[in-house]
Amino acid sequence: MRKERIEEVTLLRAMAFMAITMQHCIAEYIYRPDIAQPDAVMLGMLFHFTRFGTPTFVFLSGLILLYNYAEKLNYLTYVRKRANDILVPFLTWTVIYWVSVSIISGHSFTAAGTWTALVRQLVEPSYGYHLWFILMIFQFYLLLPLLLRLAKPVHSFIQREPEQAFRRTLMLVAGAAIVYGALTWFSYYRAGASAAAIGGFWEWLMVHRSKWFVFYFFYFLLGAVCAYGLDRFRRVAVSSLLASGLAFILLYIWAGYELLGISTTSMMLGASTYLRPTIFLLIVAQLMAVYGLAVIIDRHGGMMKRFMLFVGRHSFGGFLAHAFVLMLVSGVTRPMQLEGSHLIATLITFLIVAAGSIGIAKLASLLPFGSLLIGAQGRKKKSPGSNGKPPYRQEQTGAPL
Template sequence: MTNLQAGIERKAPEPEFRHKKERIEEVTLLRAFAFLAVTLQHCIAEYIYRPDILQSDSIMLAMLFHFTRFGTPTFVFLSGLILFYNYSGKLHYRSFIRKRFGDIFVPFLCWTIIYWIAVEGVIGGKLMQPSAWLNIFLQLIKPTNGYHLWFILMIFQFYLLFPLFSRAVAAFRDRLHPDTEGKLIRRVAWASLTLSLMYGALMWLSYYKMPGWAASAGGFWAGLITFRSNYFIMYTFYFLIGSVCAFGLSRFRTFVADAMGWTMIVFIGAYIWLGYDVLRFSAERMNLQVSNYLKPSTFVIIVSQLLLLYGFALLLQRRKGAIYRILRFIGRYSFGGFLAHAFVLMLVSGVTRPMHLTGSHLPAALITFILVAAGAIGLSSLLEKLPFGRWLVGPTGRRRAGAAYAGRSVAERAVREQTG
């Protein structure tokens, strides 16, 4: 080896390899469950308030509606899990927000415009009126055309404030100095229980006290309290429980697998109680607001169902059957499917609303659910293949995997060039 070659080898920079953490496979399955729950929820809402519905169909749809309560909180839980799992160390805030803006907020902007055109132009026929153009700016603050898009604005609040959450959780972890692993588990369990009791108290205030506060407050404060479901503070528990899962993934998996029997019992009890509440406080039509997210009994059913579904996802992951493969495909395109499902439902309801469905609202809702879920996921998978598909459906696992492979190829070529 010549001196020149030795000098080149000493000066050549070593390629940087990122040691990626274990991929949490069950996250994809839970995304699929959450997407299907939200889609079913909106399909039920399309039929349950129709004037020609029979009471038997109305009751059955309300009972089915209770199975969808975990959908939105599960998305919050998964966001917390992924963020704390991937960004447990130092965080470059500017690049972090830039990435989230491109992955989440840009698709929100695109779909806001799509729903605005569909509602104001195609359905309303007033796209060229000044009021319609003013409405597009209002839709970016309080979405009504794309009624489900409020969730994107809410979840983005967690991204904006994530450094504060990260520091608070890091400070809590630093104060844990257990002598044994058993003590650590007990302290985390007590902290989680305390957090759940505090959140349950917040839910009690939200459901039983805050409506009265809004009525007496008036003005700005009335609006702030009335639209409290749009603010991150009302979903903080699920986000922080995601951090518990992220920092103790193997223990959390063991816990949910071992506790499936207990969570099943709690879920059945909470489900019966919630159904009784809805029937008790409903008149001719089912009052689904009785089982809204911000209610203590609904909180119990959501947590038990979330833990139960997590354990079920682990079982599916172990067996890797046909259901597992289908759910993986749905989960991969769940974000785009979530954005698009209300649009597909709008198309389907345009056909079903003129129809006379007395005595058939339950099967009609289920058929609509299958069509909307399949249509939204299919549309998301097709849009992802377009050059600008990322702007509409966000990133998918396939593209991220391709980028990672390309990065490894570049690094490998650099090594070969330096050594060969």
């Protein structure tokens, strides 16, 4: 049986890609010493408006993986495909960022520590600072058989009494949210002190906690819930759009108040980490809202849908390339005096970086070796008679990113 292609997934990819790109453009300008306070405050508020980006990619991974593989999984074939789609581009772009930063920094490729630095970038990416996400999300891919084994009895229990399925699902999600909320509270308020007190391996785990899958499990679980009850999830997201929107506004004000309260000489964006309880609630409310908006956009079509589908289809390649384009733009803007214009500069930079990175992804999709840069999108071919539209596939195509 062929499965429905979930169009809102591609729309959500576009939204998440643009949110992440905006975050990194904000980070490029908000810490500059000549930034005026009004610009810093506005960029800080805009930063909270885009926090849903990375968790949405985790949500989409849960949705796509459970939607495609809940009934049947050939693990070796699946891992090989995901490695080709995700890890090969990760390796390629790690080398690209390493070479670029080495050239800009004037490091010699014959120096003793140069190649050691490359190996370190493959484990703890810092030149391509966004590539940590690839290593984190691949942990979910490797654990998929275990996750499916856990999901099947839970799904059977929920469906045992169909009239109670919705209530039981809500209880499951609420229980998981409480557990995850407690985890974020520990991560933000206690993990640092715990790591320093215990030391050793525990300290290493806590220092790198933002890179472990367990600290993102709720978004993956929410995606799995969507996969098992797609139509109901759509209806809930649309019908609760007003409620989730109002919840987001209240949490947005709260998060902004907290950020301004702890920021003194500069905006402390690090305090608005994904692993803070306030930001967790903010992201959940916004994620439900943007899902509802994606469903509405998909239903009504039009130019907005066509544009977002184009961006979404190339979002993975754009995600990989956007930091490279931002590095090129920053090489021009950093010597400039922008006092009083940092907000405008951020918005212009965002437009350039988003367009440039999607352009690179589109170009790579036309090249014979494009799969090395953008994974599965670089191997797609149009089917005869498709009129330029992607061929119908049983599996939701492309990487979950």
